[in-house]
Amino acid sequence: MDPWQSFQQQVLPRKTSKENLDRFIPNRSAMDFDYAHYMLTEGTRILAFKNKAPAPVELFPRKCFSPEQAKPVRPKRHIPQTSERTLDAPDLLDDFYLNLMDWGISNILAIALGRTVYLWDASSGSTSELVMVDDENGPVTSVELGSDGKHIAVGLNNSEVQLWDSTAIRQLRTSKGGHRTRVGSLACNNHILIVEEWTVGSSTMTGHNQEVCGLKWSASGQQLASGGNDNLLHIWDRSMASSNLATTQWLHRLEDHTTAVKALAWRPFQGNLLASGGGGGDRCIKFWNTHTGACLNSVDTGSQVCALLWSKNERELLSSHGFTQNQLILWKYPSMMKMAELTGHTSRVHFMAQSPDGCTVASAAGDKTLKFWNVFGTPEAAKPAPKTNPEPFPNVNRIR
Template structure:
């Protein structure tokens, strides 16, 4: 019994997949039956000829709108003729031509509307002012057209923002003959005064060149022919000149009156270096000693500095007068304090990093605590020192003997003179020490260089017996006027404070 019950259940389930006999007629069946009935009625002779076409009503998706009546495919009295392929091609061509005419008219109308709108909004037809064009040559902008976006997005620099490049001439401004110039690395035979007078020593004579007027005068000449000038140094005011000689003398001359004021004897060998600090004149000799002379008093020798074991060929006081830097043939660099600031014979710093004679010394005018030194043939390095900390800030191998150094404040640069093997002058950017320019022209080693009082020109003297002047640091006229106005205002403040 259980088996029969299970089979009945299976049959009842399978009946769900069988057609439903009692269900209403499907829509397609109703439409087919109605179409057949209409066709039969139209063909039967008993019916009237005014039988209307049967329609099937399709309910509209949107309520409230009129229902569309779709004519039935069956029972239609429309006559469709049979056409061949040629007729079909002709008909297709005529329909396409008609559509093209309509599209062309519509496009012309749209183009006219766009042109009118562009004229009213922009004042010109934008289609005629396009920059990008698909074919042919680019169209020119209409006459009088100005692009307002050019000011905002132009990549070209305006004249106000153009950075003027500085021109450094590779040829000297002036060349002077210096016959009988002594080709000695350890001597200092060139100096430029604050009154724009250049002093140069030629063997046993000292000549003065007025750089503003070009006049050359002979200041002095040593009595003995075998003696020679070893060093020159102007006072800060530029009215007095100190001269060191090979006969151990230090002479003081009044330049304006061309008068020999005094000779100060204290050294036992030639005086190769000189430097002024107000009324104190410091002199270095081949013996390695440095003497301080107070030129105001009869007993001029006030102190002796002993540190170098060989000739003192470099000597420079700092701009603020606090320190004296000395370099010697013993490859040493010393920094000495003023007499009133400490023991007279005790150095503040002693640096031995150089491997050659140190003649080139220069203090930075805008940073009084910075000292630059240069080594000779065995060293070839420029070193930058900080006298506050006593450390070497930077070092540069120049690949050539360094004979002289000077800072150029107009452009914050350092200038170096070189002997073997390049015999040139190099301008370095400070403090990066990147090469700015090279000044070539001397045929032998450059022994000394000095900066003009307006910091625009550097003068160099070499073993080829020529003096060359290079205008490498001239300021722009605008900057020059601003600097002059600042100097006048500062001088006015000083005079008012003195009064």
């Protein structure tokens, strides 16, 4: 037999084989379906010898996303771009080095127009005249309300300082001989009155060689900042002053500004942080740690810095400017991102003052106008009921 033929017979199945069919037909004659059903349903139990797999851990618990637990998103605060009110301020001196407006805790705003100091009661809208000085003594060169909101210090061009009771409209005393020139800045701290480089009832503080144009006490009343036309910024510590000493040495002398330093503002609730602003050739706002004397940051604003105010409710700083924009700028602190630019004045915005509740800012400029801005807003938890007080100056749209 041929070997190949023999191999085919051994390996290849025959066509007649049942296993060579194209499909499988099972033989069910030996199957007992009733028994099988019994064993699956009623028979021996199937036991599990392994513990169940642990439940998966939720990386982000559902309660974090529940509406009840979600923190509400604070809506973006609207900052009005225009002033709420504008009043005429005739005879307001267009002088960068003076300080002619202040707003005290009793809600009284004091402003000097030429030789006269006027008081506006923001609660009632009424106005009154505090004092009109003589031609030979005037004009008024500085105004400062005391920390009690009752006493007012008035600096004059003839180097005198008058202390007044604003409630009784009565002059309490006059200080003479402390200066050779005009009194351009004042700073009150309880019963201590700082008048440029000398103190009523205390020692003399000497450090500037030109006119002092900025004076501010810290909130604690422990430190005093002074800025001058000599480009210097001094930090004084009250504990270093003594009536037994002829002069008091400064704590820090800061020489970073390149022009006059008038704008000064201590940050509320952080007693060692001071903001200062330079004049037209400097244009910078600088931030200082007054404990160490270190400059923390410096921002070029692009124009003369006339005044600075911190918000009492937010981490914000407001600056007023002169040449060339004559605007107010609201900054976010500490990023110093511009939040808003408020325009409306046509001349240098020399003076700013803040209401006791920290919401309203008054600005006075060389264009002889006084504007009120709702720039800092009202805290959500303390929004007052709508005011029913009459408008200030209802008969005339001017401050006198």
